[in-house]
Amino acid sequence: MNKSVFLGALTVAGLAAGAAAAATLDDIKARGNLNCGVNTGLVGFAAPDANGNWQGFDVAVCRAVAAAVLGDPQAVEFTPLTGKTRFTALASGEVDMLSRNTTWTLTRDVDLKNTFVGVNYYDGQGFIVPKELGVTSAKELAGATVCIQTGTTTELNLAEFFRVNNMDYEPVPIETNAEAQQQYLAGACDTYTTDASGLAATRASFENPGDHVILPEIISKEPLGPLVRHGDEEWSDIVRWTLNALIAAEELGVTSANVAEMASEPTNNPEINRMLGTEGNLGEMLGLDADWAVNAISAGGNYGELFEKHIGENTPIGLARGLNAQWTDGGLLYAPPFR
Amino acid sequence: MTALTEPPKESFRLSMLIYDTRYRSMTIQVVALIGFMLVAAWLINNTIVNLNALGKPVEFGFFTEPASYDINQKLIEYDNQDSHMRASFVGLLNTLLVAVLGCATATIVGVLVGVLRLSSNWLVSRIMAVYVEMFRNVPVLLWIVLAMAILIESLPRPSAFRGDEPDATMKVFDSVALTNRGVYIPEPLFTRSLGNIHLFGDSALRFDISIDLIVFLLILGGSIYAARRITAWANATQERTGERPRIWHINLAVLFLPTIALLAALGFHLGYPSLQGFNFQGGIHMRNSLIALWLALSLYTAAFIAEIVRGGILAISGGQTEAAAALGLRPRRITSLVVLPQALRVIIPPLISHYLNLTKNSSLAIAVGYMDITGTLGGITMNQTGRELECVLLLMLVYLTISLIISAVMNVYNNRVKLVER
Numbered sequence: 001m002n003k004s005v006f007l008g009a010l011t012v013a014g015l016a017a018g019a020a021a022a023a024t025l026d027d028i029k030a031r032g033n034l035n036c037g038v039n040t041g042l043v044g045f046a047a048p049d050a051n052g053n054w055q056g057f058d059v060a061v062c063r064a065v066a067a068a069v070l071g072d073p074q075a076v077e078f079t080p081l082t083g084k085t086r087f088t089a090l091a092s093g094e095v096d097m098l099s100r101n102t103t104w105t106l107t108r109d110v111d112l113k114n115t116f117v118g119v120n121y122y123d124g125q126g127f128i129v130p131k132e133l134g135v136t137s138a139k140e141l142a143g144a145t146v147c148i149q150t151g152t153t154t155e156l157n158l159a160e161f162f163r164v165n166n167m168d169y170e171p172v173p174i175e176t177n178a179e180a181q182q183q184y185l186a187g188a189c190d191t192y193t194t195d196a197s198g199l200a201a202t203r204a205s206f207e208n209p210g211d212h213v214i215l216p217e218i219i220s221k222e223p224l225g226p227l228v229r230h231g232d233e234e235w236s237d238i239v240r241w242t243l244n245a246l247i248a249a250e251e252l253g254v255t256s257a258n259v260a261e262m263a264s265e266p267t268n269n270p271e272i273n274r275m276l277g278t279e280g281n282l283g284e285m286l287g288l289d290a291d292w293a294v295n296a297i298s299a300g301g302n303y304g305e306l307f308e309k310h311i312g313e314n315t316p317i318g319l320a321r322g323l324n325a326q327w328t329d330g331g332l333l334y335a336p337p338f339r
Numbered sequence: 340m341t342a343l344t345e346p347p348k349e350s351f352r353l354s355m356l357i358y359d360t361r362y363r364s365m366t367i368q369v370v371a372l373i374g375f376m377l378v379a380a381w382l383i384n385n386t387i388v389n390l391n392a393l394g395k396p397v398e399f400g401f402f403t404e405p406a407s408y409d410i411n412q413k414l415i416e417y418d419n420q421d422s423h424m425r426a427s428f429v430g431l432l433n434t435l436l437v438a439v440l441g442c443a444t445a446t447i448v449g450v451l452v453g454v455l456r457l458s459s460n461w462l463v464s465r466i467m468a469v470y471v472e473m474f475r476n477v478p479v480l481l482w483i484v485l486a487m488a489i490l491i492e493s494l495p496r497p498s499a500f501r502g503d504e505p506d507a508t509m510k511v512f513d514s515v516a517l518t519n520r521g522v523y524i525p526e527p528l529f530t531r532s533l534g535n536i537h538l539f540g541d542s543a544l545r546f547d548i549s550i551d552l553i554v555f556l557l558i559l560g561g562s563i564y565a566a567r568r569i570t571a572w573a574n575a576t577q578e579r580t581g582e583r584p585r586i587w588h589i590n591l592a593v594l595f596l597p598t599i600a601l602l603a604a605l606g607f608h609l610g611y612p613s614l615q616g617f618n619f620q621g622g623i624h625m626r627n628s629l630i631a632l633w634l635a636l637s638l639y640t641a642a643f644i645a646e647i648v649r650g651g652i653l654a655i656s657g658g659q660t661e662a663a664a665a666l667g668l669r670p671r672r673i674t675s676l677v678v679l680p681q682a683l684r685v686i687i688p689p690l691i692s693h694y695l696n697l698t699k700n701s702s703l704a705i706a707v708g709y710m711d712i713t714g715t716l717g718g719i720t721m722n723q724t725g726r727e728l729e730c731v732l733l734l735m736l737v738y739l740t741i742s743l744i745i746s747a748v749m750n751v752y753n754n755r756v757k758l759v760e761r
Contacts, residue, residue: 155719172708187498
């Protein structure tokens with residue numbers, strides 16, 4: 001592994017000058033597919049289904065971008081990345097974008113030279129414990145053994161939470177969500193901590209989800225979103241506005257079912273027209289076709305449809321919209337105007 | 340008679356560098372060296388320039404900033420507000436711990452298996468052959484993961500020890516707890532401890548050494564030295580008079596009485612682990628990750644060492660064994676007095692490289708979440724700071740240093756056992 005990281009770092013160096021200048025968009029068009037870094041396996045967000053097709057909420061963002069750029073939501077090459085390998089893979093050009101429930105922090109944005117294009121899920125870190133443990137609050141976890149994915153912000157939040165509350169704990173560092181699940185179910189740790197959405201997704205895959213409870217404390221802010229590397233503003237604009245299009249589509253009532261009809265001729269709402277390309281030239285400004293947003297939305301649906309399909313209340317994961325509702329419904333989702 | 344004519348003195352000409360076979364090889368080597376250095380310089384320069392262009396210049400300032408993550412197994416005091424350097428030091432000690440434990444165990448098991456594989460007992464030699472082939476031919480990572488999975492899945496949880504009718508009980512007179520979070524064994528404690536020596540003040544490398552341990556080792560060393568002197572005296576007396584004085588009881592007393600007296604003076608007692616809250620408290624906690632890594636690495640390396648030992652023994656001519664048998668030595672004495680001392684000369688050099696392999700293989704620790712230097716410096720620190728190149732360079736430097744030290748130490752030993760040529 002050492003060697004690959006070192007070579008990776010050298011490759012970063014080698015590619016940097018070229019990659020920074022060259023347009024990612026042209027590379028993708030020439031290649032004919034989008035390279036997207038995703039989670040190694042988190043049901044609901046990014047996991048291969050029984051046929052080996054990647055499915056999930058984060059995966060849907062990749063597909064929407066591929067649809068916007070190439071017109072084909074299937075033209076995506078998925079690279080599963082662990083918490084440790086993700087930024088190196090992005091920086092080295094191995095992937096064009098990362099859609100891997102990654103928390104937006106200042107260090108990652110500024111020091112690691114990434115560009116977060118927005119937030120597709122407002123999350124916070126929580127704890128899951130077996131019901132039989134009899135714990136009802138995270139403040140009762142003094143002395144507990146905690147499974148934690150290494151290379152994540154949750155690792156630092158955990159250290160801070162226990163420090164602030166003056167409690168001891170025993171961290172068990174783990175590489176992937178699957179290993180964490182195995183150790184937690186075997187009782188090698190009392191509790192597993194990660195983003196609350198990840199906990200819900202993990203719990204959904206348990207044999208008896210009812211035997212486990214997610215504690216009420218949310219100990220951090222975890223705005224999760226897709227990101228690209230610094231240095232190619234045209235590309236970051238495309239990913240940013242594709243995400244915005246998905247969010248705005250829900251607000252404007254554009255769904256995968258009616259998008260084709262709405263795009264066939266101008267509607268009464270000028271903003272919908274501008275977004276769907278029947279009015280103005282927003283697509284051209286982005287360097288894309290006029291129907292870029294139509295493709296993105298018909299790939300899987302608008303933000304709300306994706307949420308309901310992959311992680312919503314009717315799925316085994318069963319997440320409520322909560323903070324992730326539209327601003328008109330009291331949530332935090334607020335797409336800037338398409339103008 | 341003709342006078343011998345001196346060959347004309349040839350002056351050095353530049354073309355001789357190419358056409359004269361005396362100089363040509365030198366020329367080629369110099370040119371190749373310059374070329375190699377240019378390529379190396381270009382690579383390094385390219386890396387630095389491009390990292391600068393990327394806005395990530397090579398710098399090590401991050402090393403003194405707070406690490407802000409926790410490490411479970413720490414041999415020295417560490418807090419998440421300590422620096423990344425301190426965290427790396429904790430990881431380094433964990434690497435060294437598993438390397439030392441692994442090398443020792445691998446040597447013992449390897450020598451035993453190697454000798455037993457040559458046993459005339461068919462069953463024993465076959466079993467050893469199966470062991471060697473099984474461990475040698477499966478990647479060590481799989482053994483590590485397997486050992487970890489077995490420990491986690493088969494041992495009871497700490498909560499199984501709770502209640503009036505617990506599902507699991509502590510072993511060995513209620514002193515050892517085997518749980519799926521590790522093994523808890525009693526720890527030595529002193530009521531009248533002499534305290535610690537603090538080294539390196541407040542720096543990241545600060546280190547405490549227990550004075551109790553130093554005194555204990557000094558006295559034990561002294562006892563062993565005294566016992567050897569007594570044995571030497573007994574040998575000399577036997578040489579002189581033909582009668583060997585009875586010394587075993589004296590030796591026993593010299594070996595044990597001073598240390599027992601010291602332990603009593605320091606108020607030695609054992610601290611037993613007990614179940615408190617979520618986990619066992621007290622005692623020494625040997626985590627599953629350590630045990631899995633240690634077991635897998637030593638059993639894997641022992642299979643190779645066994646083959647080296649077997650090869651070394653087979654390299655000793657059968658005539659020597661027969662000659663020793665003709666002198667009336669029993670098989671065990673033949674092995675320990677005649678065969679093994681000579682076999683060591685063949686065994687030591689490849690053994691060194693297997694010690695190095697074991698130490699480097701310990702970087703697979705991350706597979707089971709053991710916080711060695713690859714897990715701290717090359718894992719969390721690298722990930723949280725985003726300084727890939729710096730961390731990996733440091734990591735390589737650390738492993739290089741450890742390996743060179745092991746080589747140096749083993750070479751000194753090799754020089755002592757190798758055949759002295761006259």
